[in-house]
Amino acid sequence: MAIDTNQIIKAAEEKMASAIGYLDDELARIRAGKANPRILDNVRVSYYGAMTPLANVASINTPDAKTLLITPWEKTLIKEIEKAILNSEVGITPENNGEVIRLGIPPLTEERRRNLAKQAKHEAENTKISVRNTRREVIEALKKSVKEGVPEDVEKDAEEKVQKIHDKFIKKIDELYAAKEKEIMTV
Numbered sequence: 053m054a055i056d057t058n059q060i061i062k063a064a065e066e067k068m069a070s071a072i073g074y075l076d077d078e079l080a081r082i083r084a085g086k087a088n089p090r091i092l093d094n095v096r097v098s099y100y101g102a103m104t105p106l107a108n109v110a111s112i113n114t115p116d117a118k119t120l121l122i123t124p125w126e127k128t129l130i131k132e133i134e135k136a137i138l139n140s141e142v143g144i145t146p147e148n149n150g151e152v153i154r155l156g157i158p159p160l161t162e163e164r165r166r167n168l169a170k171q172a173k174h175e176a177e178n179t180k181i182s183v184r185n186t187r188r189e190v191i192e193a194l195k196k197s198v199k200e201g202v203p204e205d206v207e208k209d210a211e212e213k214v215q216k217i218h219d220k221f222i223k224k225i226d227e228l229y230a231a232k233e234k235e236i237m238t239v
Contacts, residue, residue: 057194057202057210064190064214068183068221075179075228082168082175083142084235087114087157092122097129097136106133110153120155127151160236168236176229180222187218 080090089112096103097110106112110124110133124130130148137146137155146153160168191211198207 057197057206060190060193060197061210061213061217064186065217067186068217071179071182071186072221072224072228075175075225078175079172079228079232082172082232082236083157084160084168084232086117086235087120087155089114089120091142092120092137092140095136095140095142097132099129099132106136109133118157118159120157122146122153122155123151124153165236169233172229172232172236176225179225183218183221183225187214190214 077093080088081093083091089107092106092112095106097106098104099109106122109126109129110122113121113123115121122133124133127150130150130153133153134146134148137144137153142155144155144157146155148154191214194202194207194210194214198204
């Protein structure tokens with residue numbers, strides 16, 4: 053049975069792309085001083101006994117750059133939502149008027165900005181490690197494929213393709229991180 057190097061490369065590219073998608077999600081959750089509904093992605097609310105994502109029980113809007121407005125679909129949930137936000141890692145005290153919950157996004161201190169930039173860098177580094185590990189695994193698989201009858205020149209070409217894909221994704225990670233860092237550090 054011949055080994056298809058293109059399938060190996062395609063699988064590697066998909067794995068690297070999913071790592072980028074994960075990084076994109078993680079960076080979106082890092083608060084950068086602007087109101088972004090994604091900072092509430094990890095908040096779960098007790099809804100009829102099940103822990104439900106906040107976005108599934110309320111609408112979340114940004115009326116301005118410094119405010120998140122949460123409108124529960126059922127008024128009875130307002131206390132549950134408030135409790136869930138207080139117990140989360142969001143770090144903002146909710147204000148409720150009986151109808152909606154407001155989250156005033158406080159301006160970030162210089163120290164907090166540095167910590168958030170560090171957190172973003174950490175996420176980017178972890179994603180780079182994941183992409184490099186994928187490249188290493190694929191190159192090992194390609195080297196094994198030579199023992200199973202794949203011509204060496206085909207294997208070398210495949211290795212070069214994997215390296216180019218790897219480089220493209222590492223560049224993308226650097227771009228995502230640079231954009232997030234700029235967003236965090238912009239006062």
